[in-house]
Amino acid sequence: MGGLTCALALAQEGFKNIDVYESASDLGFVGAGIQLAPNMARVLDRLGVWKGIEAEAVNIEETSVRVGATDSELAHVPLQYIKDTYGYPHMVGHRSSLSNGLYQGCLRYPNIKFHFSTSAADVDSFGPRPSFTATPRDSSQAPYRVEADVLLGADGIKSNTRVAMMEKLGIQTGVKDTNQAAYRIMIHKDQIKDDPELLALINGTKVTRWIGEKRHIIAYPVSNNTIYNLSTVQPDTNFAAATNATYTTRGSKKTMLEVFGDFCPMVQRMLSYVPEGEVCEWKLRVHEPLETWTHESTALVGDACHPTLPHLAQGAAQAIEDGAVIAIALSLLPDTTPASIAKALKVYEKVRKERAYALVELAAASGRALHLGDGAAKEERDKQFAALKKGNGPVPDKWADADVQKIIYGFDCQLETREKFNEYFA
Numbered sequence: 001m002g003g004l005t006c007a008l009a010l011a012q013e014g015f016k017n018i019d020v021y022e023s024a025s026d027l028g029f030v031g032a033g034i035q036l037a038p039n040m041a042r043v044l045d046r047l048g049v050w051k052g053i054e055a056e057a058v059n060i061e062e063t064s065v066r067v068g069a070t071d072s073e074l075a076h077v078p079l080q081y082i083k084d085t086y087g088y089p090h091m092v093g094h095r096s097s098l099s100n101g102l103y104q105g106c107l108r109y110p111n112i113k114f115h116f117s118t119s120a121a122d123v124d125s126f127g128p129r130p131s132f133t134a135t136p137r138d139s140s141q142a143p144y145r146v147e148a149d150v151l152l153g154a155d156g157i158k159s160n161t162r163v164a165m166m167e168k169l170g171i172q173t174g175v176k177d178t179n180q181a182a183y184r185i186m187i188h189k190d191q192i193k194d195d196p197e198l199l200a201l202i203n204g205t206k207v208t209r210w211i212g213e214k215r216h217i218i219a220y221p222v223s224n225n226t227i228y229n230l231s232t233v234q235p236d237t238n239f240a241a242a243t244n245a246t247y248t249t250r251g252s253k254k255t256m257l258e259v260f261g262d263f264c265p266m267v268q269r270m271l272s273y274v275p276e277g278e279v280c281e282w283k284l285r286v287h288e289p290l291e292t293w294t295h296e297s298t299a300l301v302g303d304a305c306h307p308t309l310p311h312l313a314q315g316a317a318q319a320i321e322d323g324a325v326i327a328i329a330l331s332l333l334p335d336t337t338p339a340s341i342a343k344a345l346k347v348y349e350k351v352r353k354e355r356a357y358a359l360v361e362l363a364a365a366s367g368r369a370l371h372l373g374d375g376a377a378k379e380e381r382d383k384q385f386a387a388l389k390k391g392n393g394p395v396p397d398k399w400a401d402a403d404v405q406k407i408i409y410g411f412d413c414q415l416e417t418r419e420k421f422n423e424y425f426a
């Protein structure tokens with residue numbers, strides 16, 4: 001998401017030679033839903049790709065937080081106010097719709113060149129002319145060296161660019177174990193045509209979160225209400241002993257049903273619709289915050305520098321903010337010397353780093369509150385839910401809290417970059 005946004009935003013700013021190296025053979029259409037928060041929509045709209053993505057998405061009008069075991073409602077939060085307040089509604093969509101929308105936007109610019117099935121590795125210079133080795137998957141093609149004016153490492157949570165940059169700078173970086181993993185599940189409407197309860201959910205405009213100790217499930221309809229998307233979080237057992245390089249694995253349906261075995265019958269029914277052999281489990285990994293996101297004319301983007309737990313539904317939105325900010329910062333350069341490029345990338349870091357890491361923390365904190373087991377902290381949380389039912393107080397599920405939404409959705413990263421450029425560049 002970050003790489004596509006960088007390419008599109010840079011092209012829109014008039015940059016002429018943009019090359020995107022992607023190790024996968026295509027955009028990797030992971031079967032998963034994604035929340036399209038207003039701060040993401042605002043950027044996408046300005047990049048001219050929001051209309052197409054919006055047309056396939058579902059406008060979320062409300063959210064319900066429920067006890068997993070009993071399905072009783074802890075909180076109901078109307079979300080229609082979001083469009084009037086932030087200019088865009090809170091929508092949810094298919095991940096492929098988002099990446100394809102960005103990709104189609106890129107295709108409008110012939111100066112963006114895609115190199116699929118080509119891995120970028122071995123960064124041997126970060127500036128003044130950053131360079132790396134591009135290795136085509138097709139072994140009949142030899143690896144070749146690429147040199148650029150600016151290198152943006154949007155290579156995800158396993159980022160080679162981050163590792164190389166931190167090694168070069170002698171900065172120790174640590175992986176923080178979250179002890180959490182996630183199943184991502186999609187149920188198609190025809191699978192549940194005889195299940196009125198689930199049909200009501202798929203036809204609705206609601207995000208539902210069922211919570212329990214150390215676990216939750218968040219679910220919403222996507223793709224014009226034809227698919228019901230579920231994303232779970234549970235203690236990581238499969239990956240606990242695995243190396244850092246392991247992120248996804250084929251899960252067992254039996255285990256998944258056992259993990260949520262004490263959730264209510266409707267949730268269990270939902271999970272049982274997943275075809276055997278199609279259970280995919282993701283390790284939720286994060287890192288310690290990095291001291292720097294840039295070195296000379298090279299910058300890190302998205303999960304490469306701020307992997308975020310999904311509990312705030314902001315990881316991709318933040319990667320998209322990164323791309324938009326980088327393009328504006330580079331477009332405002334008074335000259336194109338390597339020294340100025342390095343300073344512009346620092347402007348990007350100044351606009352983005354503190355905000356991104358604040359959201360990383362907030363997402364982790366929200367997860368902790370949602371996953372509480374019996375005890376004083378849970379009693380306190382449930383008092384907040386009870387107060388909310390009477391009409392006041394914060395929402396312990398932070399993505400649904402109006403004050404948190406103000407921080408996240410009310411921030412216009414592009415405007416901020418333009419307004420602060422001279423101050424930060426100086």
Ligand SMILES: Cc1cc2nc3c(=O)[nH]c(=O)nc-3n(C[C@H](O)[C@H](O)[C@H](O)COP(=O)(O)OP(=O)(O)OC[C@H]3O[C@@H](n4cnc5c(N)ncnc54)[C@H](O)[C@@H]3O)c2cc1C
Nearest residue numbers: 001002023035119120155156302303310313314315316317
């Ligand atoms: C369960 C779950 C639910 C989520 N829900 C949401 C949500 O609702 N809303 C939201 O905003 N975010 C959500 N996220 C977060 C979001 O998916 C990520 O934050 C986002 O995809 C990060 O984008 P990125 O571009 O940084 O990295 P990625 O999307 O991981 O892209 C990195 C790309 O780089 C490529 N690559 C990697 N290494 C190389 C290499 N050496 N050479 C060339 N190419 C390479 C990869 O193939 C990949 O295409 C969720 C995440 C999870 C795990």
